[in-house]
Structures are given as structure tokens and as C-alpha cells.
Amino acid sequence: MTYASLPVSDIGTLPPLRNIMTNPPTIHGLPTGWRAQVLSLLGGPVQSRLARWGQVLPQIAAFEETLVAEDDRELRKRSLSLKYRAKSGEKLATLLPEAYALVREASRRVIGQRHYDVQMIGGIALFHGSIAEMETGEGKTLTATLPMYLHALVGKGSHLATVNDYLAERDANMMRPVYAMLGLTTGVVLTKDKSDARRKAYGCDITYGTAKEFGFDFLRDRLLLRRLGAAQGSLLGQFTGVGADANSEQPVQREAHFCLVDEADSILIDEARTPLIIGALGDKAIDRIVATYRWAAEVQSQFLEEKHYDYDDEDKKVELTAAGRQLLRALPKPELLSTMGLVDLYQYIERAIKVARDYLLNRHYVVIDGEITIVDENTGRLAEGRKWRDGIHQAIEAKEKIEVSVATGQAARITVQDLFLRYKHIAGMTGTAMSATNEFRKVYKMRVVPIPTNRPSQRKRLPDLVFGTEDEKWAAVVEDVKAMNQVGRPVLIGTKSIDKSMHLSRLLTAAGITHRVLNANEVEREAEIVALAGEQFKVTVATNMAGRGTDIKLAPGMRELGGLHVICTELHDSARIDRQLVGRCGRQGDPGTTRQYMSLDDDVIKSGYGPEVAERMEQWGKTAGPAAQRQVGMIFRAQQRVERKHLRDRFALLHHEKERKKMQLEMGQDPYLDTPD
Numbered sequence: 001m002t003y004a005s006l007p008v009s010d011i012g013t014l015p016p017l018r019n020i021m022t023n024p025p026t027i028h029g030l031p032t033g034w035r036a037q038v039l040s041l042l043g044g045p046v047q048s049r050l051a052r053w054g055q056v057l058p059q060i061a062a063f064e065e066t067l068v069a070e071d072d073r074e075l076r077k078r079s080l081s082l083k084y085r086a087k088s089g090e091k092l093a094t095l096l097p098e099a100y101a102l103v104r105e106a107s108r109r110v111i112g113q114r115h116y117d118v119q120m121i122g123g124i125a126l127f128h129g130s131i132a133e134m135e136t137g138e139g140k141t142l143t144a145t146l147p148m149y150l151h152a153l154v155g156k157g158s159h160l161a162t163v164n165d166y167l168a169e170r171d172a173n174m175m176r177p178v179y180a181m182l183g184l185t186t187g188v189v190l191t192k193d194k195s196d197a198r199r200k201a202y203g204c205d206i207t208y209g210t211a212k213e214f215g216f217d218f219l220r221d222r223l224l225l226r227r228l229g230a231a232q233g234s235l236l237g238q239f240t241g242v243g244a245d246a247n248s249e250q251p252v253q254r255e256a257h258f259c260l261v262d263e264a265d266s267i268l269i270d271e272a273r274t275p276l277i278i279g280a281l282g283d284k285a286i287d288r289i290v291a292t293y294r295w296a297a298e299v300q301s302q303f304l305e306e307k308h309y310d311y312d313d314e315d316k317k318v319e320l321t322a323a324g325r326q327l328l329r330a331l332p333k334p335e336l337l338s339t340m341g342l343v344d345l346y347q348y349i350e351r352a353i354k355v356a357r358d359y360l361l362n363r364h365y366v367v368i369d370g371e372i373t374i375v376d377e378n379t380g381r382l383a384e385g386r387k388w389r390d391g392i393h394q395a396i397e398a399k400e401k402i403e404v405s406v407a408t409g410q411a412a413r414i415t416v417q418d419l420f421l422r423y424k425h426i427a428g429m430t431g432t433a434m435s436a437t438n439e440f441r442k443v444y445k446m447r448v449v450p451i452p453t454n455r456p457s458q459r460k461r462l463p464d465l466v467f468g469t470e471d472e473k474w475a476a477v478v479e480d481v482k483a484m485n486q487v488g489r490p491v492l493i494g495t496k497s498i499d500k501s502m503h504l505s506r507l508l509t510a511a512g513i514t515h516r517v518l519n520a521n522e523v524e525r526e527a528e529i530v531a532l533a534g535e536q537f538k539v540t541v542a543t544n545m546a547g548r549g550t551d552i553k554l555a556p557g558m559r560e561l562g563g564l565h566v567i568c569t570e571l572h573d574s575a576r577i578d579r580q581l582v583g584r585c586g587r588q589g590d591p592g593t594t595r596q597y598m599s600l601d602d603d604v605i606k607s608g609y610g611p612e613v614a615e616r617m618e619q620w621g622k623t624a625g626p627a628a629q630r631q632v633g634m635i636f637r638a639q640q641r642v643e644r645k646h647l648r649d650r651f652a653l654l655h656h657e658k659e660r661k662k663m664q665l666e667m668g669q670d671p672y673l674d675t676p677d
């Protein structure tokens with residue numbers, strides 16, 4: 001059975017928690033045909049694990065009556081005593097029931113949200129190092145407080161990695177009072193923060209931040225420690241702060257103890273191979289180099305052949321004469337160059353002269369979109385992506401007055417994957433992990449556990465529609481929006497790219513439909529717009545990734561109209577991204593509908609089957625009419641092929657990186673600092 005031909009009722013329905021023992025949860029959101037496969041991938045029945053964790057619920061509940069009766073001071077005292085027990089070596093699993101009951105009570109008191117039982121189950125799964133797959137809107141932010149608190153009790157810090165600064169700050173601010181009531185401190189690490197602020201944030205019991213900042217801080221600390229000579233002897237060890245003089249610079253991080261990764265699929269899989277790189281040159285050094293290239297390009301014409309420089313025809317080499325050097329010294333120079341050595345300046349000028357004589361525009365190179373592209377002298381073709389070495393390329397850029405691309409060199413480098421594998425304990429949450437089960441298990445040794453929803457989902461997937469051409473598809477999308485808009489239902493439309501959003505926006509305007517467009521470049525405003533997308537008559541166009549992690553609340557009266565209607569206009573390369581968009585509606589038991597649109601000229605066909613098939617489909621699509629609908633399975637299979645290909649690529653890279661690290665360690669190098677460019 002294909003994903004597309006699933007009956008509407010099969011998507012997103014789950015038994016409520018009270019049935020969890022007798023009626024184990026289905027793996028929601030996945031096509032029925034995949035369920036058996038997914039279950040087999042989980043390395044044991046998920047149901048029994050969920051049932052076992054379910055048995056902890058009464059133990060947590062047993063504390064509730066007592067805790068409700070205690071005052072705030074007593075709760076804090078209890079928390080302190082848990083901290084003491086954890087630090088004395090008592091197993092955290094033993095402390096879990098009381099700890100989770102405490103967090104639940106603190107949250108109820110300070111923010112008025114009492115963790116649902118399913119959130120408790122999610123919290124237990126996270127404590128056991130799983131990837132908890134919770135449907136969007138099920139309250140991952142609140143669930144996170146449970147393992148964050150429990151792991152923080154040992155005093156080594158709990159980190160929560162989110163996808164952007166905005167979410168880190170928002171979630172930290174929302175949950176800080178809960179932790180504070182239990183005597184724990186909360187810090188946030190933001191991109192703009194200086195090292196003192198960072199050190200303070202990492203010094204807190206709980207630290208929110210982005211994977212990127214956690215990674216850069218790790219690298220900066222490592223560079224610092226090497227400078228201080230403290231990294232020796234424990235190349236892959238943890239930071240202890242030992243070796244750093246209390247009065248001098250100090251690392252900002254403590255050890256990598258526990259990290260909870262929000263949007264785990266995005267961070268641990270999509271971003272996993274992205275290396276975080278610290279350049280060997282600082283901003284100031286780069287500015288100085290650029291200024292020197294520009295200055296040399298400007299003044300080189302004052303140097304005359306034979307008088308100021310000699311030119312060796314054979315070697316094509318320029319060499320300043322004594323008079324030339326004298327002229328150089330006498331020339332006025334920008335302030336930034338005052339610290340440049342004279343010998344360096346001679347070289348810059350010699351290079352600028354050589355470039356002016358030997359490298360000609362539109363013969364040796366062309367300028368396209370503000371970039372130098374080399375013309376291959378033998379073939380006359382453009383050699384895209386190639387660069388001249390030894391500063392020639394940069395000297396030409398300066399000559400043409402375009403951006404000078406100074407190589408920064410790599411001082412330190414870590415991939416997101418390596419960063420998280422360094423943590424002693426790691427857990428993840430996401431709305432969409434099941435399709436990456438295998439990868440999580442192989443790479444991170446983490447199990448994906450689907451957590452049942454609090455209330456049965458009321459989301460309905462309307463039958464998918466396939467059109468012959470993109471134009472026909474957009475016309476149908478506009479009609480769909482119009483129909484929903486007429487009855488006042490809010491509509492969210494996801495597109496694959498910014499230009500497609502703009503195109504749809506023009507069509508909607510032409511059809512007289514008031515709407516808002518938001519793209520992924522303004523995270524803060526974006527969250528605000530997405531949050532308002534549940535109001536009457538609201539039509540919101542967004543790229544698929546926009547608004548990830550933001551809550552769309554239905555305005556009063558919208559439930560009755562059928563809730564939010566989500567339109568997906570094209571399959572993304574990864575089904576997980578599609579599911580993120582679908583998850584914007586039908587949150588917390590709200591009603592909602594979704595519909596997937598496709599056309600025979602969609603990009604995914606080309607990515608999945610190659611250009612020939614894509615071309616044939618596109619041609620056929622022009623006259624296909626209603627027959628296009630029959631290709632629905634083919635398009636979903638194209639997406640699966642792309643996913644498999646990406647997966648293979650990621651595994652190949654992983655293997656390569658592992659080998660590199662092994663080799664470097666054998667050679668006594670630091671794989672994070674001694675990085676090949």
C-alpha cells in the first residue's frame with residue numbers, strides 16, 4: 001500500500017493513554033504498510049518498553065498528594081535532598097519517580113501546566129537515552145524539563161540543544177521559573193554572548209543553547225587549552241578546567257555530561273555532517289589582508305618596468321628594484337596596513353603588477369555574478385570552481401574591485417555528529433523520527449520511541465492530488481485556499497522554496513485573497529506570524545521549514561469550522577520535512593485537515609529517477625489531464641529513493657570521518673585541531 005492511498009482515518013490516530021497496557025499504541029503518522037518494518041527496526045517491541053515505563057506512572061503519582069500539600073519551601077528542600085542523594089552516587093533511576101513528581105508539581109504551581117501522563121512517559125524515554133517521537137504540539141518543551149532536571153541533579157550540568165537562538169531563549173525563559181522553584185539555575189548561550197556570559201551560562205545547572213554555539217564553544221575551549229598546554233595527554237578527554245590559571249583565560253564549558261537535543265532529526269541527521277569550523281585568522285587579520293590586496297591593486301600602475309621592477313619573461317616573475325622598494329615605502333598607506341611587514345608589502349605589490357600584466361579580463365578569466373571564473377586556456381571553456389593559487393586569485397579580485405575571498409584556514413573543526421557523541425548521556429525529541437530509526441540506532445546507538453498522544457488526533461489527511469503541470473497545480477491550490485477562506489477557516493500553505501512562495505503569493509493576490517508570506521530568514525517575526533496563523537480568515541504562505549517549533553493556536557470558533565487546513569504544495573526530499581508541516585494542524589486533539597499536492601514536473605522526480613525520466617514525465621504531464629493522478633505512487637517512491645541516497649551518502653561520510661580520526665589519533669594528533677583544510 002502506498003502512502004498516498006492510505007485511508008484518511010489511518011493517519012494520526014492513537015489510543016488514549018489509559019489503554020496503554022491493554023491496547024498498545026500504534027506507530028502514528030506512518031503508513032500501515034511500514035508499521036511491521038518499523039517495529040522490526042526498533043530492536044524489540046516498543047510496546048513492552050512503553051508498558052514498563054507506564055508502570056512507573058503510579059509511583060510518580062503516589063507522591064502527588066503529599067507534594068500538593070507542601071509549601072514552596074518544602075518542595076525546594078526535597079529537591080535539595082535529591083541533589084544530595086544524586087551527588088552521593090545514588091542511581092538516578094531510583095530518584096526518578098520523586099524527581100519527576102517534583103517537576104510536575106513545580107510546573108503546575110508556577111506556569112499552570114501539569115505534565116500529562118504521556119509527557120511523563122516521554123520524560124522517562126528521554127532519561128533512558130531514547131529519541132522520543134512526540135507528535136507536534138504534544139508539549140516537548142514541557143516534557144524536556146523532566147530529564148533536564150533529573151540529570152542536572154548530579155551537578156555536572158544539563159544541556160538542551162535547540163535549532164536557533166530564538167527557541168533557546170524562549171524555552172529557557174518559559175521554564176526557568178520551574179527549575180528555580182526547585183533550586184536549580186538556568187542559563188542560555190546566545191550567538192551574541194561574550195565569553196564571560198557564556199561561562200556563566202554553562203556554569204548553571206541547566207543550559208539552553210544551539211548545537212552550533214555548543215560546538216563553537218567546544219572548539220574555542222580546545223584551542224585555548226592547547227595554548228595553555230593543558231590538552232596534552234587527553235586528546236579526546238573532557239574539559240575539567242584543570243591547567244587553566246584562575247587569573248588567565250579559562251574555558252567556558254564544563255564537561256559534556258547530558259545533552260537533550262530538540263528537533264533531533266534535524267540536528268542529529270540533517271545537520272550531522274555539517275562541520276563547524278573556526279578559521280585560523282581572526283576578523284581583523286582578514287580585514288588587513290583584504291585592505292592590502294586592494295591597496296596594491298590601486299597603486300601598482302605607478303611602478304614602471306625596468307625602473308621600479310624587472311620582469312623575467314621565462315619565469316613570468318616580477319621583482320622590485322631598489323627604486324621600486326623606495327617608491328613603495330614612500331607611498332601613503334591606509335591605517336590598517338601599519339602593522340604589515342615590508343617584505344610582505346613587496347610581495348603584494350609584485351603580485352599586483354604581475355596580475356595587471358599577465359591576467360587579462362575576458363581572456364584568462366571572466367567576472368560572473370561578482371566572482372572570478374577562470375577560462376581554460378586550452379578549451380576556452382569556463383573552469384568553474386577552480387581558483388588560482390598563491391594569492392593570484394585574490395589579487396585579481398582586488399583588481400576587479402569585487403569581494404576578495406581570503407582563505408581563513410582551519411584552526412579547529414568538529415562535526416555536529418562528533419559534538420554530540422562526546423556527551424556521556426544524550427537523548428532527543430522530535431515530531432518525526434521513525435523514518436530515521438535505523439540511522440539513529442547505528443550512528444548514535446539511540447532507540448526511537450513513539451510516544452502516544454495525549455488526546456486522539458483529529459487530523460484528517462484528505463486524498464492527495466496529482467496534476468500534469470505545476471501551473472495546473474498552483475491553480476488548484478488557489479481554488480482550495482479560496483474555498484477555505486470563504487468559510488473563514490485558517491489556511492497554512494507550505495512551499496519548497498522562497499521563489500515558489502513568492503509565485504503563489506502573486507497568484508493569491510490576483511485572486512483577491514489577503515494573505516501573509518513568511519520565509520526562513522526572520523526567525524523571530526516568523527514565529528509570531530505562524531503563531532497567528534490559526535485565526536479566522538488567515539491565509540499564511542510559508543516555506544516548509546519556516547515556523548518549525550512554533551505553536552499554531554486555533555482562535556475561538558475555529559474548531560467548529562474544522563480547524564487549520566494545511567496545504568503541502570510539493571514533496572520535499574525528505575518525508576520528515578513534509579510531516580513537520582502537516583504537524584502544524586491537529587495539535588493537542590484539535591481538528592484539522594491536510595492535503596498534499598503534486599505535479600509531474602516536481603523536482604523530486606528528477607532527484608529520485610534522474611533527468612531522463614523527469615523529462616519524460618514532464619512532457620507527458622502537459623497533456624496527461626486527470627490521468628496524472630495515477631502517478632501518485634511513483635512520486636512517493638521518488639522521494640523514498642532520494643531519502644535512501646542521502647542516507648547512503650551520510651553513512652559513507654561517517655565512515656570516512658571515523659577512519660580519519662582513527663589515523664590522526666594513531667599519529668598523536670588532535671582530530672579537532674589538526675584539521676586538514
Ligand SMILES: Nc1ncnc2c1ncn2[C@@H]1O[C@H](COP(=O)(O)OP(=O)(O)OP(=O)(O)O)[C@@H](O)[C@H]1O
Nearest residue numbers: 113114115116136137138139140141142549550551
Ligand atoms: N501539560 C500541559 N498542560 C497544559 N498545556 C500544555 C501542556 N503541555 C503542553 N502544553 C501546551 O501545548 C502547546 C504545545 O507545546 P509545544 O510548543 O511545546 O509543543 P511541541 O511538541 O514542542 O510542538 P512542536 O513540534 O511544534 O515544537 C503549548 O502551548 C504548551 O504550552
